[in-house]
Amino acid sequence: MSLDERIYVKMRNERELRGRLHAYDQHLNMILGDVEETVTTVEIDEETYEEIYKSTKRNIPMLFVRGDGVILVSPPMRTGT
Amino acid sequence: MAAAARENYYIKNTLICLLKAVEGKVTTVELRNENAVTGRVDHVDGYMNISMSNVCYKSYRGNMTNFDSFFVQGVNVRYVHIPDEIDMRKAMEKYIKLESDAQNKVQKRIRDAAMKKIKKRQEAVLKAEKRQEEKEETVKQSTDKVADQT
Numbered sequence: 001m002s003l004d005e006r007i008y009v010k011m012r013n014e015r016e017l018r019g020r021l022h023a024y025d026q027h028l029n030m031i032l033g034d035v036e037e038t039v040t041t042v043e044i045d046e047e048t049y050e051e052i053y054k055s056t057k058r059n060i061p062m063l064f065v066r067g068d069g070v071i072l073v074s075p076p077m078r079t080g081t
Numbered sequence: 082m083a084a085a086a087r088e089n090y091y092i093k094n095t096l097i098c099l100l101k102a103v104e105g106k107v108t109t110v111e112l113r114n115e116n117a118v119t120g121r122v123d124h125v126d127g128y129m130n131i132s133m134s135n136v137c138y139k140s141y142r143g144n145m146t147n148f149d150s151f152f153v154q155g156v157n158v159r160y161v162h163i164p165d166e167i168d169m170r171k172a173m174e175k176y177i178k179l180e181s182d183a184q185n186k187v188q189k190r191i192r193d194a195a196m197k198k199i200k201k202r203q204e205a206v207l208k209a210e211k212r213q214e215e216k217e218e219t220v221k222q223s224t225d226k227v228a229d230q231t
Contacts (some may be wrong), residue, residue, distance in 0.1 A: 013115075023099065023169070024096070025095040026094075026095065027096075029095060029097075030096070031163070031169060060160075061163075062169075063160050063161070063163065064100060064160065064161040068156070069113070
């Protein structure tokens with residue numbers, strides 16, 4: 001598959017991970033290296049009622065991800081594609 | 082007995098074997114409820130339940146609480162940070178080697194037992210053949226004697 005390749009993982013709770021896939025198993029538990037996690041939140045402005053999308057990013061050198069939070073795995077998307 | 086076997090199966094056949102490499106190290110476990118636990122991982126079992134000691138439980142709001150011991154149910158784990166000093170490949174190889182060594186030992190024992198059985202059976206057959214030959218010899222000798230007398 002795409003071992004040792006950079007991948008994009010979409011997870012539950014509006015989280016996305018971009019990192020290098022080092023290992024995976026049948027439950028989709030994964031070991032990702034050099035991973036950047038993006039958490040997206042939607043805030044609704046009280047006055048204008050418009051939706052403001054906020055995302056928080058952080059970097060983690062080596063991460064074990066439990067499979068039941070994973071929704072999909074794909075090659076990295078260029079932002080905007 | 083069956084429960085322990087299932088746990089061992091999970092440890093061997095999923096990535097939990099790598100989580101076992103984190104045992105004894107200090108790291109952060111992030112939970113499904115957005116809170117994080119940082120401390121020393123004491124033990125990881127086949128269901129990803131993690132028992133830790135000397136932990137600092139950080140809520141997503143930033144509140145911190147210290148506990149001497151802490152137990153996380155496997156289902157509640159979202160992430161486990163892997164400390165840099167762990168060499169993943171070596172840990173995997175070590176675990177796979179341990180398992181394959183144990184398996185080889187068992188297989189060798191089974192093979193040896195089978196060989197022993199086969200050998201025993203062959204010896205029994207040989208003995209029976211020898212006895213048969215000796216019988217025929219004695220019969221032959223007695224018929225020769227009778228033939229000589231007449």
